[in-house]
Amino acid sequence: MARILNHANGEGLTLAVLVVLVTLLCGVPMALLFKVGLTVNGEPSLGPLVEAVASRSVRTALWQSVESGLLSALAATLLGTVLALAVGLTDVRLKGPLVFCLLLPMMIPPHVTAIAWIQALGPSSPVLKTLGLAPAIGSSHPIYSREGLVALLTLQHTPLVFLIVRAALRRFPRELSDAARICGAAPFAMLRRVTLPLLAPSLLAGFALAFVAALGNFGINALIGIPARYTTLPVLLWRRLASFGPDVLPNVAVVSVLLAAVALAAIAVQMLLQRRLRTALVGLPQAPLAIALGHRRLVAEAGLWLFVVATLALPGASLLATALVRTYGLPLTGDTITFANFAEVLWRQSVTLRAFANSTAIAALAAAAIALISIGLGYFLALRPGTPGRLAAIASGQADVAFAVPGLVMSIAFILAFIRPLPLVGVSLYGTLWIILIAYVGVFLAVGLKPVAAAYVQMDASLEDAARVCGAGFARRLSRIFAPLVAPAAASGAILVFLTAYNEVTVSALLWSSGNETIGTTIFNYEDGGSTTLAAAMSTVVVLATVVVMVAMNGLARRVPAGTIPWRD
Structure with a gap:
C-alpha cells in the first residue's frame, strides 16, 4: 500500500481514498x-x-422467508423469461411502450404495490364496489395469505428477470439463430435446443436476484x-427492534446475521452453478432474430397487453379510487368523490411535504456520489x-x-456502525438524514458501479497508453478521456439509483426518525396507522411522479448517448 501511495501523480492517493471510503460504507x-x-x-x-x-x-420466520422467496423467485423466473422471449425473439409490435410498461412495476415501491392490491381485491375496494363485484363485507381478503404474498412478490420481481434475460438475448450472436434455421430447426426446437441452454447462466442469475430481493422485501412482507x-425474517427484525429492550441490538444482530447468511449462500450457489453452465459464445452480439408469428401475432400481443392491464391498470385504478373517496370502503360515485385526501397530503400535512423533500434530496445526493x-x-x-486492480x-x-x-x-449494520458519536467530532449520525x-x-x-465497470471493460487499452505517452497525468486522463466516455453508463446507473432510493422503504424503515421521514416510511406509517385514504393519495402521487420521471427520460433518449437511459436499447 505504501508503494502505491507514493505515486506522484495522485493515482495511488485516489485509489486509497476510494478503497477506504467503500470499506467504511460497505465493509465496516x-x-x-x-x-x-x-x-x-x-x-x-x-x-x-x-x-x-x-x-x-x-x-418459523426463517422457513417462511425461504419458502416465499423460492416460490416467488421460481414464478418470477418463469414469467419474466416468457415475457423476455416474447418481446425479444418475436415480431410483436409496439415493443418500446411494452417494455416500458413491463419494467414499470420494478420502479414502483413494494409497499405501494401491496397497498394497491389490498385496495383492488378486498371487500372494501372502491372499484369493485362501483362495479358491483366486491366480495361480501366480512369475508376474508384474498390477498392476505401465503399465496397472495407470493403472488405480489412474483409481480414485483418479474421485471428483474425480464431485464436480465432480455439483455442476454441481445448479446447473442445472430449467427446462432441463422445456423439453426438453415439446418431446418423450427422456432420451438431452436428455443429448446439453442436459446434456453445458452440462457441458463442468465436464468440462474435472474432466479438468484429475485430470491434475494424477495428475502429482503419488507413492504410486501409486512403489509x-x-x-x-x-x-418472515424482515418483519421479525422490525418487530424486535421496535421493542426497545435492553438487549435489542444484539438480538436483532443475530437474526440479521442469519438472514445475511441465507442471502450470501444463495449468491454463492448461483456463482458456482453459473461457472458450470457457462458456454463461450463466438461472434459479435447483434439484434436477435425476430421470429414471424403470422396469425398468432395478434394473440401474443393481446396476451402481453392483457398482462400489462392486469398488473398495472387494476391496482392503479383501485389506488386512485381509494384516494378519491372520503372514507375507505365507499364506492366511487359523484357523491363520494373528493380531492381532500390529495390536498391533505400535498399541502396540509407537513410530514408528507418534508418526506418528499428529504427523499428527493438524499436520493439525488446518493446518485451523484455513487456516479x-x-x-x-x-x-x-x-x-x-x-495491485491497484486487486x-x-x-x-x-x-x-x-x-x-x-x-x-x-444493512440498516441494522449502519445502526451498529453509527449509533455512537463519530471520533474527533463527537457527533452521532443516528437519528439524522x-x-x-x-x-x-x-x-x-x-447498482451504479456495474454499468460503469462494464463500460471501462469495453475500452481499448491503447487509450491509456496513448495518454501516458503524451504526458497526461492521472487527473487529466480521468477527467478529459475516461470520464466523458463512461458518462452515459454513469448517468444510467445514477438514474437507477435515484429511482430506487427515492421510493425505497426497506433501508430507511429502521433509520428514520421524527423530522427525517422518507416517502416510503411515511406511506407505510399511514397505512399501518389506518389512514388508508391518505396512504393511497400519497402512493398515487409517488406513482405518477415515477411515471413522469421515466417518460421524461424517454423523451431525452434521442438527445443523450446510447445507454444513458437504462430501460432503453
Missing part, C-alpha cells in the same frame, strides 16, 4: 454486524446463532404477511492490473455484498 458496517451477532463477551462464538435458530419464532399471520465513486473505482477495476476488486466485492444482503440487515444518505450510498453503490 457488515463486519460490526457479524461481530455483535457472533461474539459472546468479546470472544467469537456460534452460540448466539444456535440459540436464535432454537427459537420457534425464528425458525400482507402481518394480517395473514405469515411472519463519482463509480467513475474513479471503475478505472482501477478495468484498466489498472496488478484493491479495487476488493472494494467492488464489498459493494456487491452490501447490495446482495437484504436492506433491513445523514445516516440514511450514507446507507443509500453503501447499499446501492453496486
Whole structure:
C-alpha cells in the first residue's frame, strides 16, 4: 500500500481514498454486524446463532422467508423469461411502450404495490364496489395469505428477470439463430435446443436476484404477511427492534446475521452453478432474430397487453379510487368523490411535504456520489492490473455484498456502525438524514458501479497508453478521456439509483426518525396507522411522479448517448 501511495501523480492517493471510503460504507458496517451477532463477551462464538435458530419464532420466520422467496423467485423466473422471449425473439409490435410498461412495476415501491392490491381485491375496494363485484363485507381478503404474498412478490420481481434475460438475448450472436434455421430447426426446437441452454447462466442469475430481493422485501412482507399471520425474517427484525429492550441490538444482530447468511449462500450457489453452465459464445452480439408469428401475432400481443392491464391498470385504478373517496370502503360515485385526501397530503400535512423533500434530496445526493465513486473505482477495476486492480476488486466485492444482503440487515449494520458519536467530532449520525444518505450510498453503490465497470471493460487499452505517452497525468486522463466516455453508463446507473432510493422503504424503515421521514416510511406509517385514504393519495402521487420521471427520460433518449437511459436499447 505504501508503494502505491507514493505515486506522484495522485493515482495511488485516489485509489486509497476510494478503497477506504467503500470499506467504511460497505465493509465496516457488515463486519460490526457479524461481530455483535457472533461474539459472546468479546470472544467469537456460534452460540448466539444456535440459540436464535432454537427459537420457534425464528425458525418459523426463517422457513417462511425461504419458502416465499423460492416460490416467488421460481414464478418470477418463469414469467419474466416468457415475457423476455416474447418481446425479444418475436415480431410483436409496439415493443418500446411494452417494455416500458413491463419494467414499470420494478420502479414502483413494494409497499405501494401491496397497498394497491389490498385496495383492488378486498371487500372494501372502491372499484369493485362501483362495479358491483366486491366480495361480501366480512369475508376474508384474498390477498392476505401465503399465496397472495407470493403472488405480489412474483409481480414485483418479474421485471428483474425480464431485464436480465432480455439483455442476454441481445448479446447473442445472430449467427446462432441463422445456423439453426438453415439446418431446418423450427422456432420451438431452436428455443429448446439453442436459446434456453445458452440462457441458463442468465436464468440462474435472474432466479438468484429475485430470491434475494424477495428475502429482503419488507413492504410486501409486512403489509400482507402481518394480517395473514405469515411472519418472515424482515418483519421479525422490525418487530424486535421496535421493542426497545435492553438487549435489542444484539438480538436483532443475530437474526440479521442469519438472514445475511441465507442471502450470501444463495449468491454463492448461483456463482458456482453459473461457472458450470457457462458456454463461450463466438461472434459479435447483434439484434436477435425476430421470429414471424403470422396469425398468432395478434394473440401474443393481446396476451402481453392483457398482462400489462392486469398488473398495472387494476391496482392503479383501485389506488386512485381509494384516494378519491372520503372514507375507505365507499364506492366511487359523484357523491363520494373528493380531492381532500390529495390536498391533505400535498399541502396540509407537513410530514408528507418534508418526506418528499428529504427523499428527493438524499436520493439525488446518493446518485451523484455513487456516479463519482463509480467513475474513479471503475478505472482501477478495468484498466489498472496488478495491485491497484486487486484493491479495487476488493472494494467492488464489498459493494456487491452490501447490495446482495437484504436492506433491513444493512440498516441494522449502519445502526451498529453509527449509533455512537463519530471520533474527533463527537457527533452521532443516528437519528439524522445523514445516516440514511450514507446507507443509500453503501447499499446501492453496486447498482451504479456495474454499468460503469462494464463500460471501462469495453475500452481499448491503447487509450491509456496513448495518454501516458503524451504526458497526461492521472487527473487529466480521468477527467478529459475516461470520464466523458463512461458518462452515459454513469448517468444510467445514477438514474437507477435515484429511482430506487427515492421510493425505497426497506433501508430507511429502521433509520428514520421524527423530522427525517422518507416517502416510503411515511406511506407505510399511514397505512399501518389506518389512514388508508391518505396512504393511497400519497402512493398515487409517488406513482405518477415515477411515471413522469421515466417518460421524461424517454423523451431525452434521442438527445443523450446510447445507454444513458437504462430501460432503453
